[in-house]
Amino acid sequence: MDQGNTAFILIAAALVLLMTPGLAFFYGGLVKAKSVISMMMMSFGALGLIGVLWVLYGYAIAFPGSSGTLAPWSIDGGALGLTNVLELTEGADYPTLAFVAFQATFAILTVALVSGAIADRAKFGAWMIFAGVWATVVYFPVASWVFNFGLGDDGSFAYGGWITHGLQDVFGVGAIDFAGGTAVHINAGAAALALALVLGKRVGFQKGVHVPHNPPFVLLGAGLLWFGWFGFNAGSELAADNTAALAFVNTIAAPAAALLAWLLVEKIKDGKPTSVGAASGAVAGLVAITPACGNLDPVWAIVLGLIAGAVCALAIELKYKLGFDDSLDVVGIHLVGGLIGTLYLGFFARDTGLFMGGDASQLIVQAIAAVAVLAYSFVLAFVIGFAIEKTIGFRVKNEDEIAGIDTIVHGEAGYVLEDAKA
Template identity: 55%
Template sequence: MTVALPDTVFGSIDSGNTAWVIMSAALVLLMTPALAFFYGGLTRAKSVLNMMMMSFGALGVVTIVYILWGFSMSFGNTLTGTGDIGGIFSNPFALFGSDQLMQTKEVGGVTHVVVWGTTGIPAIVFLAFQLTFAVITVALISGAIAERVKFSTWLLFSGLFATIVYFPLAHMVWGGGILSGSEDGIAAMMFGSTDGAANVAPIDFAGGTVVHINAGMAGLVLALIVGKRKGFGKTAFRPHNIPFVMLGAALLWFGWFGFNAGSELGADATAGLVWVNTSVATAAAMIGWLAVEWFRDGRPTSVGAASGVVAGLVAITPACAALTPIGSIALGLVAGALAAVAISLKYKFGFDDSLDVVGVHLVAGLWGTVGIGLLAKDSGVLYGHDFRQLAVQTVVALTALAFTAVLTAIIAFALKPLGWRVDDEAEFVGIDASEHAESAYETA
């Protein structure tokens, strides 16, 4: 049952902020097709279409469920004033279908719309922006289970994961829930006073926990439950189209400016700082990754450069408004090096994270989230502040890890009777043919 909106949520539009967020939403939406190219190029030729379709499938499913109940679960309490459920999620039916966001009121002869806080941005525009975050988070997970999963099961998982994991985590971090800076949030719990904890509120500007730790942990859980590709550890699973990988990385970098700078919800100086920090951290991470490759393998690679770009983008996402440009360079260098080292863990521990979702998104996402406690200009240890920001960031990261791990495992096991894996013959011949009756390249 939908809930009536209070008069306080109606206001006038700030056209500049609104235009910026609409453009940012379009940039973030581009990131999911960009991811399809990035992941598609990394797979074998017989699997590229399925890999790309997993991103497009997530785009279809998550878009619909976000409009129906996802926005309500994530942010509905902010507009309705009805509170949430245990600080974990809002009522999914309070804004079901999102039609209420288009209500208007006449105030002194001027038409007011439903706006998001004090930004002057229509709530429907904020919904559009947040929808794109939900979509790419689910799409990111697909890289961990490439070349072996039924498309039908993936589509079901996409809707369930978004509903059970992503929407609650988005509310917990951004919607005033228990991992936010609210008076009932984690900092107040840890330090006992909302006044004393005010300057150590958790920082996740654009999705280190909600997007990257979440997707990376989910990818690890699915890789363990779904199992390895046939021949893992014995067969070389080489990227079939490295230009696709480079193109995907370039488009991700481009779209990420909407992801990060758009999260300011305004065209202002902070958005400019975020843009600069995103650029320099990403460049530094690429150099950090290539340095590890050069030292370890004797050659810098194109795939390494592209992967380093993504690792830097991941790491700076939660931290982009809290760091200086110099701090962002340091964060990026470490992120690229850490991720380059981490991708080999799957061979050491024997799990098949096909396209290094764990090594890039989980590791770089953890470093970016926790690194805020060291490098944040106003609260980081390396800037002479106490340990509280570092403690809060660490607790939030670990909480997100546990939350995602448990719930993803429940979803994955619940879907097992439907079957996760294609059969052995289909995997050998190629999942494109078995799942889609198509091939990417005609050789005849």
């Protein structure tokens, strides 16, 4: 066992786990003051629920490769409850449990990301039901499509499900998703769009009405996310080597460029660069570089960041033009940013990109991967959300939304002044 790589993976897992509380602060600062507890609780609720489901059966669905298969839908019965991964595999570089822990944090964060689309108006219990069902039928299988490992058709050990390894058998190159552009960001963004349509618009929804109540929270959350993202991206190499170092550098370069691009768009469009814009731009760059961090030269990572920051800054306006209420711009940042980063690899991936010595094959497989995950996640999220809304109800009453749902749903207030209690 390589103790250095084992420590690297465990530290990366801890960094990624920190991203979910970071997301809670990022999202919490963006909502109104009377909904901050509700918003942050959806992230912490996902942390608790998905953490348990991952151990019970999530890993067995996402990584059935331990039974030697790369099939897109299967389950490893021996991995239920992690029973067959407790011992160290002879000759392995790191314990399987370290990998289990690392991938658990991905599952938790992906589910939490979806909650931003339904801020200010969702029941906590309904959200928890959605989170559990969606993780089971969408995230766990999609993670298998991208990250699974097992025996290929020729009997050799292979990484990747049908999106990565399977497409390679057909097109000569597999889709590249180094750390989760499809499995995490396109997946969560598509589900967020579906839920926004199911729950409908907030009361009084229009541009300029719902403003962030705490920009410092947003900046704190963005900082924690960026910090944790180094584990997310570099850790996905599963080894402390040169590729991990490349992913680390690109995780600096792309979001830094995206931050600048977003601020420039704000200055041109609205006359003032904002702190929320800086935080959102950084996150947009982080999203875009996620699938590409191990396969781009740093200069091309900067270009990707500039494109993602500018396009996502414009994309968040789509909800006003198209009439859907994606409260915290999960669609504009995660879905759009994930699509940009995934498709960008078709042009600029090292050795295989269209402009880097390859042909159109890389772009084709990137597009197939993006569309497949988007469609699968959107349709099932819509069906799950619609079923919950029509049975137990997903949305709070309008009067509760107007009053602020923290006290209604959780019996707490985010801010209690001493003189107000007297």
